[in-house]
Amino acid sequence: MSGLVIEGLWKEYGQQVVLENIHLTIAPRAFVALVGPSGCGKTTFLRMMLGQERPTRGTILIDGVPLPPEPGPDRGVVTQRYSVFPHLTVLQNVMLGPELRASRLSGRVWGAARRGLADRASALLAEVGLAGAEHKFPARLSGGMQQRLALAQALMMRPRLLLLDEPFGALDPGIKVEIHALMRRLWHEHEMTVIMVTHDMREAFSLATRVIAFDRRRNRPEELERYGASVTNDISIWPPRVAGQQTLYDADIPPGRDDPTLTGIATGTTRAAQGTRA
Amino acid sequence: MRLINLRPDRGARIILGALPFVVLALTYVVGSALRLADNPSDKLLPALSAMARMVEVMAFAPDQRTGDYLLWADTAASLKRLGSGLAIATAIALFVGLLTGVLPVARALLGPFVAFLSMVPPLALLPVLFIVLGLGEVSKIALIVIGVAPILTRDLALTAADLPREQIVKAETLSASTWLIALRVVLPQIMPRLIDSLRLQLGPAFLFLIAAEAISAEAGLGYRIFLVRRYLSMDIIFPYVA
Secondary structure, rough: OOOOOEEEEEEEEEEEEEEEEEEEEOOOOOEEEEEEEOOOOHHHHHHHHHHHHOOOEEEEEEEEEEEOOOOOEEEEEEEEEOOOOOOOOOOHHHHHHHHHHOOOOOOOHHHHHHHHHHHHHHHHHHHHOOOOOOOOOOOHOOHHHHHHHHHHHHHHHOOOOEEEEOOOOOOOHHHHHHHHHHHHHHHOOOOEEEEEEEEOOHHHHHHHEEEEEEEEEOOHHHHHHOEEEEEEEEEOOOOOOOOOOOOOOHHHOOOOOOHHHHHHOOOOOOOEEOOOOO | HHHHHHOOHHHHHHHHHHHHHHHHHHHHHHHHHHHHOOOOOOOOEEEOOHHHHHHHHHHHHOOOOOOOOOHHHHHHHHHHHHHHHHHHHHHHHHHHHHHHHHHHHHHHHHHHHHHHHHHOHHHHHHHHHOOOOOOOOOHHHHHHHHHHHHHHHHHHHHHHHHHOOHHHHHHHHHHOHHHHHHHHHHHHHHHHHHHHHHHHHHHHHHHHHHHHHOOOOOOOOOOOHHHHOOOHHHHHHHHOOO
């Protein structure tokens, strides 16, 4: 399982301090939502998790092992745009990962292995609600369907850590509710830790087990350069959501009826657990 | 209705497309008739009938000396050179372009060099090629390659480098190696660009071919055009150009 330990993490671009002194421990199978104002370094943080960028100082440990300095198959990623390959059909997009893993020379598999893989990919596509769209190209899918595809593509690799960078930011509200239900289910069913960057507070609180807010502690104009953002709020959702177990709180609420008071289900409370930390 | 929203339908498109050709042909016929009326032995704008006669001689009658049908033999010789030149240029461009587009190290190593090469006017190198490679086929094909390859290369490298970084990162999280990213992610996405670019480069490639053939060849479109130029045989030149 993927326990994540982040110690004394700093990120600077030249003179500009972006993130300062981040300490976090993320439990295996947690669903962490990162929130905060624009430009506070959420995405930078996610990129460092991914291995796309290196921290200036500090360490990131996955299961006690330092994070490799480049992206790898143990960490999946879904970004807001450009997350699927436009030159491959839906099915080919989903099959690509295992194909690349199996065949290091040609990046393609044939025969029985291919058929088996296609079956597995189709099953996963059906799970994310893309059955019937296997042979379309991504350009012909709507935004919501493209993000479903991107999720399926990432999940084919069975990542231990799934990183989401505003994956649903560009979707309209009705589609969002559906894809949230899907995301919740995928998190329950797949063995992974999820870290999601989002602007949408409601999304953060309705999906995550823990919401972490980044912000700058000092915001005076003359201090902007030298002080970066750090963790200002770290909230554990109550009642706790546990991967693989439905809680009353997470009962799937039909689209358009997402106000919990209307369904008559106890809503529970949200309380600040650790409060602010250094 | 604004002009920008006016779209011709199928029939109108064909007529519009044919219009410039018709205008050109008419202008020629009228010009030719005027000059011939002035001076029946005028060689500058021969009548269409004279041209048709020459086409018959060049294309459908065997040459008295060699027994070849000259127009077709010339065309075949030229297309062979053009084809092999473009094929070699494409191979080089794909290899170097992909390399420099994908690998930052290769970009640092080869980028300035390719930029330098593409600035050298290829025709200026023609004498050098003739001296180094001799007057045979090699120097003509080499000229086409030198003229076309750097531009194709830079175009492909730019297209490859323009792919969103997110795609490359995504491919890495799908366990792709550098080789596999180049093969399955970058290459299929620059192929359409390669075809476009190649089509645009056909013009310059012909230019280099004709120039090389004009100076030294035993067959070829450029050779024939510059050969008959000495006799002011516009009635041969025009069909060859067309």
